[in-house]
Amino acid sequence: MVREIWNVSSEVRAKCSPLNAMTIGVLALQGDFDAHRKRLEELGATVVLVKKPEQLDQIDGLVIPGGESSTFLKLLGQAGFEKLKEFVRVKPTFGTCAGAILLANEVENPKQTGLGVLDIRIRRNAYGRQVDSSIREGKLNGSPIEMVFIRAPKIEHVGPGVEVLATEGEDPVAVRQGKVMAATFHPELSADTRVHRAFLDLIRST
Amino acid sequence: MSQNNGNSTSLRLKTGLAEMLKGGVIMDVTNAEQAVIAEKAGAVAVMALERVPAQIRAEGGVARMASPKKIREIMAAVSIPVMAKCRIGHFAEAQILQELGVDYIDESEVLTPADEAHHVDKHAFTVPFVCGARNLGEALRRIAEGACMIRTKGEAGTGDVVHAVKHIRQIVQEMKILTVLSEQELYAKAKEHQAPYELVKMVAKEGKLPVPNFSAGGIATPADASLVMQLGAEAVFVGSGIFMKDSTTFADPKEAEKRAKAIVQAATHYQDPKVLLEVSEDLAGAMKGLAVSALDEAHMLQTRGW
Numbered sequence: 001m002v003r004e005i006w007n008v009s010s011e012v013r014a015k016c017s018p019l020n021a022m023t024i025g026v027l028a029l030q031g032d033f034d035a036h037r038k039r040l041e042e043l044g045a046t047v048v049l050v051k052k053p054e055q056l057d058q059i060d061g062l063v064i065p066g067g068e069s070s071t072f073l074k075l076l077g078q079a080g081f082e083k084l085k086e087f088v089r090v091k092p093t094f095g096t097c098a099g100a101i102l103l104a105n106e107v108e109n110p111k112q113t114g115l116g117v118l119d120i121r122i123r124r125n126a127y128g129r130q131v132d133s134s135i136r137e138g139k140l141n142g143s144p145i146e147m148v149f150i151r152a153p154k155i156e157h158v159g160p161g162v163e164v165l166a167t168e169g170e171d172p173v174a175v176r177q178g179k180v181m182a183a184t185f186h187p188e189l190s191a192d193t194r195v196h197r198a199f200l201d202l203i204r205s206t
Numbered sequence: 207m208s209q210n211n212g213n214s215t216s217l218r219l220k221t222g223l224a225e226m227l228k229g230g231v232i233m234d235v236t237n238a239e240q241a242v243i244a245e246k247a248g249a250v251a252v253m254a255l256e257r258v259p260a261q262i263r264a265e266g267g268v269a270r271m272a273s274p275k276k277i278r279e280i281m282a283a284v285s286i287p288v289m290a291k292c293r294i295g296h297f298a299e300a301q302i303l304q305e306l307g308v309d310y311i312d313e314s315e316v317l318t319p320a321d322e323a324h325h326v327d328k329h330a331f332t333v334p335f336v337c338g339a340r341n342l343g344e345a346l347r348r349i350a351e352g353a354c355m356i357r358t359k360g361e362a363g364t365g366d367v368v369h370a371v372k373h374i375r376q377i378v379q380e381m382k383i384l385t386v387l388s389e390q391e392l393y394a395k396a397k398e399h400q401a402p403y404e405l406v407k408m409v410a411k412e413g414k415l416p417v418p419n420f421s422a423g424g425i426a427t428p429a430d431a432s433l434v435m436q437l438g439a440e441a442v443f444v445g446s447g448i449f450m451k452d453s454t455t456f457a458d459p460k461e462a463e464k465r466a467k468a469i470v471q472a473a474t475h476y477q478d479p480k481v482l483l484e485v486s487e488d489l490a491g492a493m494k495g496l497a498v499s500a501l502d503e504a505h506m507l508q509t510r511g512w
Contacts, residue, residue: 029474030250032225051475066226067250068286074248074467075474098226110285124285130309131332133219150222151287151309189222 022203025050025059029075031067031098035188039196053083061092061203064099066150066186069112069124072102081115088117092179092206094199100182101153108156118180119159126154138168138185145192147173147185155184165198179206213329220334220354223287223309224418227251227355227441231431231473232420233466234258234445237276238283243459244448247466251287251309253443254280259316259363259507260446260493264453269317271299274306281307289336294511295321297330304333310355312336315510316362316445325511328352338422340373340508342380342409343399349417350402356415358439359508360423363446363453365495367430369508370423371437377419378438384410423508426492428472428485435476442473452494461490 024040026033028049037047040063048059056062064072076084087093088103095103104114106121127133130151138147147168155172158164166174166183174183174195181202187195230250235241241252256272257265271292281288287309292299294313299320303311313326315338328335329352338359339345345356358377360370384395384406392410396403408416421439425431426447434442448465451457457465468485475481503509 028229030229032228034228035225051478067228068226068230070245070286071230071248071250071470074246074470129307130219130223130287130334131304131307133223135215135219148218148222150219150226186222189218189225 022046022061022200023048023059024200024203025055025062027062027064027072027099029067030071031065032186032188033063033065033067035186036063036065036096036196039188039193040200043193043196043200045200053080056083056087059091061094061199062087063199064093064095064102065188066097066099069098069101069107072098073113085115085117088115088180092181092199092203093117094181094183094202096183096186096188097150097152100155100184103180103182105159106157118175118177118182119162120155120175120182121157122153122155122184124153125151126156127152136168138166138173140166140174140194145194146190147187148189149185150189152184166195176202216329216332217352217354221417223334224336224355224420227287227420228418229474230441231466231470232289232441232443233448234443235280235449238279239459240449240462241280241284241288243463244466245284245286247463248470249286249466250441251289252280252284253289253291253312253445254308255291258446258450260365260450260453260496261363262316263363263496263505263507269293271296271303271317274302277303277306277308291317292326293317294319295324295326297326300326300331300333300335304331308333310334310336312357313353314338315359315507319510323512325351328354336420338508338511339377340369341376341399342384343401344511345377345415345419346399346401346405346409349405349415353417355418355420357420357422357443358434359511360421360425361498361501362423362507363496364424364498364501365426365447365493366498367424367426367433368498370421370425370430370434373423374419374421374434374437374439377415381409381413381415385413424495424498425469426495427489428468428482431469431472432476432482435473442469444469447493450493453496457493464489465492 289310291314336355337348337353358373421434422443
């Protein structure tokens with residue numbers, strides 16, 4: 001009996017109960033994956049640190065953290081990249097900073113391949129170097145929110161199917177297209193939990 | 207840039223970049239060509255140097271900050287963060303490096319110290335600093351001065367990991383001890399560690415340093431990287447181990463690239479012996495190295511700084 005309950009597929013479990021049965025992966029090849037893990041656990045999710053392609057089969061959604069996007073690509077390798085490309089087209093995924101770069105259709109400075117699942121053009125290190133990193137106040141769905149930008153990219157173009165969730169000045173800094181969300185700043189480094197909550201809502205609604 | 211005022215904001219941004227480097231490998235490079243090899247292999251950052259520690263050790267003389275021209279070439283060649291070293295206490299070198307726009311400054315014992323009593327006041331800078339430490343007290347003193355990343359001070363340029371291991375074990379053990387002490391015992395510990403009480407209390411509560419804790423010094427193989435990370439380091443610096451064949455000659459670039467790739471994999475999969483075996487099998491060998499036990503104290507770099 002117990003065995004049967006535990007054998008229920010992850011999709012069924014996610015639908016049956018709210019948060020405690022939701023398993024969220026955080027891509028843990030490199031970067032600030034631990035900050036995301038902590039935040040998601042605070043919000044009640046079960047978190048798996050994903051280092052191997054096959055782990056993608058066990059999760060209901062994925063966070064791609066901040067770090068170096070060029071390093072992520074190397075560590076994914078061809079097989080990991082292909083598997084992840086498939087995953088992000090089916091399951092909810094949220095990328096911050098380097099994660100946003102990985103999800104984009106088009107990457108500048110320099111040009112870089114990506115998962116191409118989010119119709120945006122993004123420019124790496126668009127604000128400058130580390131001395132130009134900053135904490136600013138932007139707007140999430142119209143209300144003020146702190147945003148931590150670290151050697152951050154800028155979204156230079158947003159395609160027609162992409163919804164802008166947050167802005168800083170005139171710039172779109174968080175976007176969503178279907179099940180895919182991305183932010184150029186680091187909500188995992190702020191105390192405010194709204195952005196991660198929005199991602200959990202997105203998983204629940206799919 | 208306009209909203210970078212205030213110490214706590216500045217500290218969050220500085221440690222923030224260190225957070226992004228976790229699980230990664232920071233590689234010493236002496237020119238743009240090596241920097242490109244490092245980036246292609248998956249380095250999260252490069253450390254721009256005039257000479258790698260093994261060369262400094264072999265050639266002697268005064269080791270100073272790298273020439274700005276060289277650092278600029280390296281910055282232009284890669285899109286990942288570029289770090290550079292200044293001499294201990296040499297705040298003018300640090301000012302020049304900040305003006306140049308490097309992403310992190312390593313106030314490093316590998317260079318010849320410029321001040322026998324004072325380290326750089328790192329709070330005075332916008333650019334973040336990493337500093338070496340052999341024990342918890344040294345780590346907390348550097349953090350009090352504004353360091354936003356700590357690394358072990360394993361004997362640089364030797365390819366011998368023994369002291370990186372010694373330092374990470376020491377720091378981790380000293381932190382563990384703090385977590386079981388009562389508040390009144392922490393006052394005596396602060397005195398013993400010669401570190402500010404507030405920081406000692408913070409470590410006692412969290413069981414870890416308030417900034418990322420990386421490892422450096424003598425890491426030469428994928429197994430070395432795995433070892434220090436299993437002991438608690440959150441990322442690794444690899445200096446001479448990638449680009450040197452021995453203390454004076456560079457390794458073949460193809461071989462260097464292989465070593466770099468292997469260590470990058472090892473830093474991510476440090477708990478997975480299967481991957482470690484796979485990446486180790488591909489390597490022709492590591493730098494020849496120098497056993498630390500054969501060095502006398504006067505030739506040790508790690509005793510620089512206080």
